[in-house]
Amino acid sequence: MAKGEFLLIICALMVISRVQACYIPPNLDLNVHNKLPKGSTVTTVEVADCDIKSLKLSCTHPDFTIEKNGDLVTKTTVYVSSRGETFSVIAQDSTGSQSVMEVSLHQEIQHNSNLLRRSKRRWAPPPFNVRENDLGPFPKEIDKIVSDASAKYSVYYTLSGPGYNEAPVGLFNFDRKTGMFSINKPMDREQYARFELLVNVYEETTNTMVDKPLPIKIEVDDVNDNHPQFSGSLQFSVPEQSSKYTVVGQVNSTDRDDPKSAHVRVRYSLLTGTDLFSIDPVSGVITTVSTALDRETKDKHMVTVQLKDNEGASNGLVTTGTATITLSDINDNPPTFKQPSFTATVQENEMEKLVLRIPVDDKDLINTDNWFSKFVLTKGNENGNFRVDSDPKTNEGLLYVIKPLDFEKTPSVKLEVMAQNKASLKGTSAQWLTVPIDLTVTNVDEGPEFIPSIKYLTVKENTPNGTVIGTYIALDPETKTSLGFKYYKVTDPASWITVERGTGELKVANTIDRESSYVKDGIYNITVRAVDTSSKTGTGTVVITVEDVNDNIPKLPSEELVLCEKEGDLGSVVLVAEDKDQPPFAEPFTFSSPSDSQDDSKWTVTKLNDSAATLQQLTELHTGVHDINVLVTDLQGSGTLQTVRVRICRCVNGVCPAQKSSITMGPMGWLALLLPLLLLLLLLLLLGFLCLTSHQKLQMDDAAESGGVLLKSNTEALGEEVDSSLLVGPSVTVDSGGMGGMGGMGSIKGSVVNAGWIGNKSTSSMQENGMYKGNIVTSDTQYTSNYAEQQFGMYGEGQLLGNGFDNRFTSQDISLLHTWQTNGRYLDQKLYFMGEEDEGRYADDVVHSYGFEGVGSVAGSVGCCSDFGEESLDFLDRLGPKFKTLAEVCSKR
Numbered sequence: 107m108a109k110g111e112f113l114l115i116i117c118a119l120m121v122i123s124r125v126q127a128c129y130i131p132p133n134l135d136l137n138v139h140n141k142l143p144k145g146s147t148v149t150t151v152e153v154a155d156c157d158i159k160s161l162k163l164s165c166t167h168p169d170f171t172i173e174k175n176g177d178l179v180t181k182t183t184v185y186v187s188s189r190g191e192t193f194s195v196i197a198q199d200s201t202g203s204q205s206v207m208e209v210s211l212h213q214e215i216q217h218n219s220n221l222l223r224r225s226k227r228r229w230a231p232p233p234f235n236v237r238e239n240d241l242g243p244f245p246k247e248i249d250k251i252v253s254d255a256s257a258k259y260s261v262y263y264t265l266s267g268p269g270y271n272e273a274p275v276g277l278f279n280f281d282r283k284t285g286m287f288s289i290n291k292p293m294d295r296e297q298y299a300r301f302e303l304l305v306n307v308y309e310e311t312t313n314t315m316v317d318k319p320l321p322i323k324i325e326v327d328d329v330n331d332n333h334p335q336f337s338g339s340l341q342f343s344v345p346e347q348s349s350k351y352t353v354v355g356q357v358n359s360t361d362r363d364d365p366k367s368a369h370v371r372v373r374y375s376l377l378t379g380t381d382l383f384s385i386d387p388v389s390g391v392i393t394t395v396s397t398a399l400d401r402e403t404k405d406k407h408m409v410t411v412q413l414k415d416n417e418g419a420s421n422g423l424v425t426t427g428t429a430t431i432t433l434s435d436i437n438d439n440p441p442t443f444k445q446p447s448f449t450a451t452v453q454e455n456e457m458e459k460l461v462l463r464i465p466v467d468d469k470d471l472i473n474t475d476n477w478f479s480k481f482v483l484t485k486g487n488e489n490g491n492f493r494v495d496s497d498p499k500t501n502e503g504l505l506y507v508i509k510p511l512d513f514e515k516t517p518s519v520k521l522e523v524m525a526q527n528k529a530s531l532k533g534t535s536a537q538w539l540t541v542p543i544d545l546t547v548t549n550v551d552e553g554p555e556f557i558p559s560i561k562y563l564t565v566k567e568n569t570p571n572g573t574v575i576g577t578y579i580a581l582d583p584e585t586k587t588s589l590g591f592k593y594y595k596v597t598d599p600a601s602w603i604t605v606e607r608g609t610g611e612l613k614v615a616n617t618i619d620r621e622s623s624y625v626k627d628g629i630y631n632i633t634v635r636a637v638d639t640s641s642k643t644g645t646g647t648v649v650i651t652v653e654d655v656n657d658n659i660p661k662l663p664s665e666e667l668v669l670c671e672k673e674g675d676l677g678s679v680v681l682v683a684e685d686k687d688q689p690p691f692a693e694p695f696t697f698s699s700p701s702d703s704q705d706d707s708k709w710t711v712t713k714l715n716d717s718a719a720t721l722q723q724l725t726e727l728h729t730g731v732h733d734i735n736v737l738v739t740d741l742q743g744s745g746t747l748q749t750v751r752v753r754i755c756r757c758v759n760g761v762c763p764a765q766k767s768s769i770t771m772g773p774m775g776w777l778a779l780l781l782p783l784l785l786l787l788l789l790l791l792l793l794g795f796l797c798l799t800s801h802q803k804l805q806m807d808d809a810a811e812s813g814g815v816l817l818k819s820n821t822e823a824l825g826e827e828v829d830s831s832l833l834v835g836p837s838v839t840v841d842s843g844g845m846g847g848m849g850g851m852g853s854i855k856g857s858v859v860n861a862g863w864i865g866n867k868s869t870s871s872m873q874e875n876g877m878y879k880g881n882i883v884t885s886d887t888q889y890t891s892n893y894a895e896q897q898f899g900m901y902g903e904g905q906l907l908g909n910g911f912d913n914r915f916t917s918q919d920i921s922l923l924h925t926w927q928t929n930g931r932y933l934d935q936k937l938y939f940m941g942e943e944d945e946g947r948y949a950d951d952v953v954h955s956y957g958f959e960g961v962g963s964v965a966g967s968v969g970c971c972s973d974f975g976e977e978s979l980d981f982l983d984r985l986g987p988k989f990k991t992l993a994e995v996c997s998k999r
């Protein structure tokens with residue numbers, strides 16, 4: 107190896123020393139394709155022993171040019187004839203010396219027939235060309251490599267590179283002695299298109315390299331051994347009814363042969379389906395050639411496509427395939443009706459009822475908008491009684507009645523329905539179709555029907571009872587009679603109208619009042635029901651317009667008007683009158699004060715507006731209440747003299763201050779005040795008894811001031827509840843006569859004296875009634891009313907004794923007496939318990955109860971505002987000023 111390196115260095119030195127001596131080979135033979143496209147590099151001129159940049163290269167053939175780097179390039183597409191092309195390449199170096207290379211281009215096909223023998227190669231030779239798929243016999247000699255050194259030395263050659271000692275090993279064979287290069291088996295260009303190997307030459311005895319290594323290139327020439335293949339899908343789609351030359355799609359193909367050769371240039375053709383389609387031979391684009399594509403006839407077309415390489419030449423390789431062309435749907439078929447006409451029946455008065463299914467056919471693609479039907483009613487639906495829907499599953503039309511039909515009016519209906527698609531029609535001259543439908547309406551026995559369903563009547567208010575205001579009858583819709591109908595009132599809020607059962611006559615039953623709350627805006631409604639002989643019913647409404655009558659006069663305010671007194675000023679008040687009637691029976695009002703009255707000089711009335719007037723003071727008047735007569739009339743002059751009450755006072759904040767002087771206590775007020783006093787008296791008596799029975803000396807205040815007791819009761823105020831049993835009848839009374847009899851009774855005397863004056867009074871009234879006996883038995887005291895004993899002859903435990911019974915008493919009186927006796931016993935018990943118990947508690951109990959009058963009391967409620975008969979309580983007015991104070995408690999009155 108050291109020897110080899112040494113030789114290499116010597117060679118390199120040799121090259122450097124000869125750098126100026128450029129030269130190009132005198133001959134160049136090339137096998138080329140018969141067609142050389144523009145711009146293709148044919149070969150590279152190789153220059154020995156100098157830099158190519160220093161040479162000027164030119165070419166004698168007008169179609170070729172030589173680039174700076176030595177590439178021989180076509181200027182245009184060159185066709186190499188079978189005779190070949192010959193021209194010269196001239197190289198001129200910097201010294202001006204020229205060298206010429208004769209170039210011969212041969213058609214490739216010739217190349218194998220005359221194997222070129224190469225010798226004396228001092229530059230890289232053009233590639234060896236090996237034809238692929240050679241049939242042999244193998245090994246087949248290709249070329250001999252000879253080195254110039256073989257002339258001087260006895261040499262041997264070595265070969266290295268792919269195909270020989272590198273993968274794929276074993277393709278080539280090489281004779282070390284002769285330099286013969288041969289192939290062992292057929293080549294496959296599609297597997298290995300070119301090889302690059304290196305040849306070295308050595309001196310046999312010294313094993314030293316005696317020449318430069320020679321690179322050799324082996325090119326495998328293509329043979330058209332691969333069939334074209336389809337690439338991409340062969341599924342295409344085009345709308346039916348497409349016009350001529352519509353593009354369907356493009357068929358693509360591949361070919362594994364040499365892409366530079368015609369072996370890959372495929373020509374397309376159709377073997378079937380040429381009546382409908384054609385294919386562009388070069389591009390493979392399929393177009394339609396007919397307008398007769400109809401999806402409904404045939405929705406898929408299979409066409410055979412042929413690929414032929416080598417530009418379709420007769421020796422080209424052929425592949426066929428089937429392209430599927432699917433026709434897409436357009437809406438070129440309207441839906442058609444399965445029958446020329448339809449009939450159906452429907453009951454009258456039916457609603458939202460399916461009447462008829464209308465089946466249709468559509469040839470277009472199912473479940474698309476070209477197929478889905480849509481229906482339009484073109485005739486017979488002027489009143490909007492019908493609707494046609496589509497059944498999305500069956501595509502049928504569904505005819506519905508949506509508004510009831512009336513057999514009496516329309517016993518039959520002639521309809522016309524048009525069937526459409528969701529999509530509009532295309533590619534056809536056909537129109538949407540219609541179908542007639544005869545619809546029979548069947549009769550149904552209907553109930554009575556009021557005609558009209560709302561009747562309007564006008565009635566004057568206050569129309570006399572029994573006046574007929576109208577007749578409202580119903581008819582049978584079938585027979586148009588109202589025979590045997592009965593009429594009933596359904597609503598009549600104010601019960602003003604009666605309906606005659608048999609005739610439907612409407613009569614006034616009661617005074618109709620326009621001002622009633624039942625009348626809204628002068629309208630009063632009643633509803634009436636008619637019932638036919640088969641109990642079918644119908645209802646109707648009567649809307650009564652109530653006309654106004656001047657039945658109301660203008661009214662002045664009834665409450666007291668306040669006139670605030672001002673120093674040196676004559677005051678006035680505004681009177682506003684009201685009339686419930688409507689114009690012209692109301693405003694404007696006329697106000698006047700009668701000239702003959704004495705008010706004339708004190709007051710004057712002036713009109714303020716349509717409904718109000720000013721009442722003006724003419725002279726200074728004393729404070730207090732004044733009644734003034736004023737005449738108010740409505741527009742019709744109807745009205746009456748009315749009294750206006752005006753209070754003149756010194757105002758505080760525009761109102762009269764508390765009107766002290768005017769408090770007049772009504773009899774009920776007095777009663778309300780008095781009752782607690784009576785009850786208090788009772789209480790005191792009870793307490794007295796309590797003290798008596800419990801042996802405890804009750805310290806009663808001296809009765810020197812009876813008024814004190816009254817004031818106390820006043821502080822008790824009103825409204826406490828009282829055990830009613832205490833009030834049904836007083837069981838204890840104080841008899842003025844009995845006082846003396848009780849002289850020895852200890853402390854009870856004091857209590858009786860305390861209530862002395864009122865005791866007189868109550869006793870007298872009770873005696874007048876002559877009704878009871880109080881009988882209290884305690885452990886050590888017996889008290890009997892003298893009076894009762896005298897009157898009833900009763901004694902002991904309330905027993906009625908026969909002797910001396912006054913025949914004035916009725917059985918009612920006796921039962922009343924029983925009540926009294928029962929109450930007496932209750933009170934006895936009560937008192938007894940009070941004796942046993944802590945007195946404070948019972949006293950409390952009694953005080954809490956005394957204000958309640960209970961049920962059945964003659965006094966009724968003690969509430970401030972309760973009312974009562976006036977007469978018998980007049981005495982209360984005479985009770986003196988102390989009661990006034992009490993009365994003010996009830997100042998609400």
Ligand SMILES: *[C@@H]1O[C@H](CO)[C@@H](O)[C@H](O)[C@H]1NC(C)=O
Nearest residue numbers: 337338339340355356357358
């Ligand atoms: C064929 O090739 C063209 C262009 O690349 C492409 O548009 C077309 O879709 C291809 N056709 C098929 C069927 O793959």
Ligand SMILES: *[C@@H]1O[C@H](CO)[C@@H](O)[C@H](O)[C@H]1NC(C)=O
Nearest residue numbers: 568569570571572615616617
């Ligand atoms: C009509 O009759 C009703 C009751 O039957 C009666 O209250 C009313 O006063 C009568 N009206 C007239 C104007 O007779």
Ligand SMILES: *[C@@H]1O[C@H](CO)[C@@H](O)[C@H](O)[C@H]1NC(C)=O
Nearest residue numbers: 560625626629630631647649
């Ligand atoms: C009376 O009936 C009419 C018609 O139905 C209606 O418009 C009106 O509101 C009703 N009036 C009353 C007060 O019910």
